[in-house]
Amino acid sequence: MANIIIDLKGISKSYDGKDALKDINLYIRENEFITLLGPSGCGKTTTLRIIGGFEYPDSGDLFFAGKKIK
Numbered sequence: 001m002a003n004i005i006i007d008l009k010g011i012s013k014s015y016d017g018k019d020a021l022k023d024i025n026l027y028i029r030e031n032e033f034i035t036l037l038g039p040s041g042c043g044k045t046t047t048l049r050i051i052g053g054f055e056y057p058d059s060g061d062l063f064f065a066g067k068k069i070k
Contacts, residue, residue, distance in 0.1 A: 002029040003065075006051060011060035013046055020046045021057070 006028040013021045021043045028034055036044040049055040050062065053069070062069045 002031055004028070004063075005030045005032075005065055007063040007066075008047075008051070009061045009063070011047075011050060011057045011062065013043075013050065013055065013057050021050075024060070 004027045006026075008024055008026040011021055011024040011026075012019065024043070024047065026047070036047060038044055046055065050057055056070075
């Protein structure tokens with residue numbers, strides 16, 4: 001089984017008091033291909049921006065290869 005390379009634990013993010021993400025948990029294994037599907041405004045882009053380091057979550061933890069990212 002491949003190692004977990006990206007791990008989101010309890011991620012929450014809000015804009016102007018409205019939740020974009022609330023207590024999201026997601027892990028992606030090494031060499032795994034995933035897609036994020038959902039309706040407009042459900043948090044797909046916010047999730048990817050947090051994973052990419054373009055935004056920071058309001059709460060929760062993000063790990064890359066087992067190391068916590070600030």
